[in-house]
Amino acid sequence: MSDANVKQLREELDSINLELLSLLSKRASIVQEIADIKTKQGVTKFDPEREKEMLDRLVEHNEGPFENDAVRHLFKQIFKASLQLQKDDSKKHLLVSRKKQAEDTVVTLGSTQVGNGTPTIVAGPCSVESEEQVRAVAKALKNNGVTLMRGGAFKPRTSPYDFQGLGVEGLEILRRVADEYELQVISEIVSPSDIELATKYVDVIQIGARNMQNFELLKAAGNVNTPVLLKRGLSATMEEFLHAAEYIVSRGNKNVILCERGIRTYEKWTRNTLDISAVPLLKNESHLPVVVDVTHSAGRRDILVPLAKAALAAGADAVMVEVHPNPAVALSDAQQQIDIPTFDQFMTDLHASKLFPSLVESK
Numbered sequence: 253m254s255d256a257n258v259k260q261l262r263e264e265l266d267s268i269n270l271e272l273l274s275l276l277s278k279r280a281s282i283v284q285e286i287a288d289i290k291t292k293q294g295v296t297k298f299d300p301e302r303e304k305e306m307l308d309r310l311v312e313h314n315e316g317p318f319e320n321d322a323v324r325h326l327f328k329q330i331f332k333a334s335l336q337l338q339k340d341d342s343k344k345h346l347l348v349s350r351k352k353q354a355e356d357t358v359v360t361l362g363s364t365q366v367g368n369g370t371p372t373i374v375a376g377p378c379s380v381e382s383e384e385q386v387r388a389v390a391k392a393l394k395n396n397g398v399t400l401m402r403g404g405a406f407k408p409r410t411s412p413y414d415f416q417g418l419g420v421e422g423l424e425i426l427r428r429v430a431d432e433y434e435l436q437v438i439s440e441i442v443s444p445s446d447i448e449l450a451t452k453y454v455d456v457i458q459i460g461a462r463n464m465q466n467f468e469l470l471k472a473a474g475n476v477n478t479p480v481l482l483k484r485g486l487s488a489t490m491e492e493f494l495h496a497a498e499y500i501v502s503r504g505n506k507n508v509i510l511c512e513r514g515i516r517t518y519e520k521w522t523r524n525t526l527d528i529s530a531v532p533l534l535k536n537e538s539h540l541p542v543v544v545d546v547t548h549s550a551g552r553r554d555i556l557v558p559l560a561k562a563a564l565a566a567g568a569d570a571v572m573v574e575v576h577p578n579p580a581v582a583l584s585d586a587q588q589q590i591d592i593p594t595f596d597q598f599m600t601d602l603h604a605s606k607l608f609p610s611l612v613e614s615k
């Protein structure tokens with residue numbers, strides 16, 4: 253075969269490549285149309301039966317020279333790329349996606365901004381137990397320049413026999429003390445019917461891990477303007493987490509903060525496993541601020557500082573930690589909350605790490 257022949261055959265291949273590309277692009281736009289219909293119908297994109305049907309038909313019509321396995325392999329690649337296209341398109345549609353909004357969402361809470369590039373701290377007791385207890389913690393927060401106070405009034409507990417929280421009385425205590433110390437209040441709400449009421453007391457509505465896919469609660473939180481801190485479910489994928497956030501944002505409430513709080517794994521030395529990769533993944537995929545709850549991730553006190561440093565190094569906008577004046581007698585999570593001297597040391601260690609600005613000096 254002369255060089256001239258090879259040249260001519262290659263030119264033929266070049267033009268066939270272009271024809272194939274144009275056919276593939278035409279196929280891809282039909283695939284996108286199907287994806288739109290599937291999204292509207294709420295049907296999953298992947299359809300293995302349809303893929304098998306197509307492969308069987310192709311093999312039936314295969315006259316060579318490619319072996320049937322080669323034909324199957326080639327078309328499986330096309331289906332795989334088509335499915336990926338459908339998934340990428342559906343991500344573009346999400347309001348929480350960076351593809352939809354390139355700039356970071358910044359949630360303003362009093363004098364503190366979450367998501368503006370300067371990390372901050374959220375701290376407070378697991379449960380509100382009394383005004384004195386909340387006041388002691390608020391004072392410690394104030395001394396450390398922390399302005400965001402968490403505290404549980406409605407407690408979704410694993411056992412119905414465990415302390416269920418003070419309810420509205422707890423919210424009243426939080427509000428009173430927070431106003432006294434010029435703090436912002438973050439508290440969990442568990443029932444859609446309490447969302448309106450919560451807006452009177454809290455600055456941030458927390459939706460807990462166990463309620464991440466309580467869609468009626470998400471919708472109710474989306475209908476108000478109060479910012480929402482949404483915790484990742486115990487076994488939720490990134491996709492499920494972002495779709496849960498989408499429920500809130502799509503209703504009009506754009507002030508959503510995502511919270512990684514550890515996921516269920518086989519490991520027993522920690523209560524949950526902090527999924528540190530969630531932080532950069534969420535920051536890449538979404539414009540929403542990301543908080544890491546080190547207390548619930550670890551379920552133990554001795555590794556809170558390194559976990560907080562890891563979270564900040566990975567790009568977290570805030571770290572959340574539970575503080576109690578006397579953890580030994582706490583009505584919930586006694587083994588994982590830190591006392592006030594330990595909290596002071598926690599803040600000192602973070603400042604020393606240079607990963608975190610000194611909140612006291614900047615005040």
Ligand SMILES: O=C(O)C(=O)C[C@]1(C(=O)O)C=C[C@@H](O)C=C1
Pocket residue numbers: 283286287297298299300302303330331334335
């Ligand atoms: O026919 C569909 O339902 C499609 O979504 C199209 C298509 C394809 O590429 O042909 C894409 C993904 C599915 O797994 C099956 C088929």
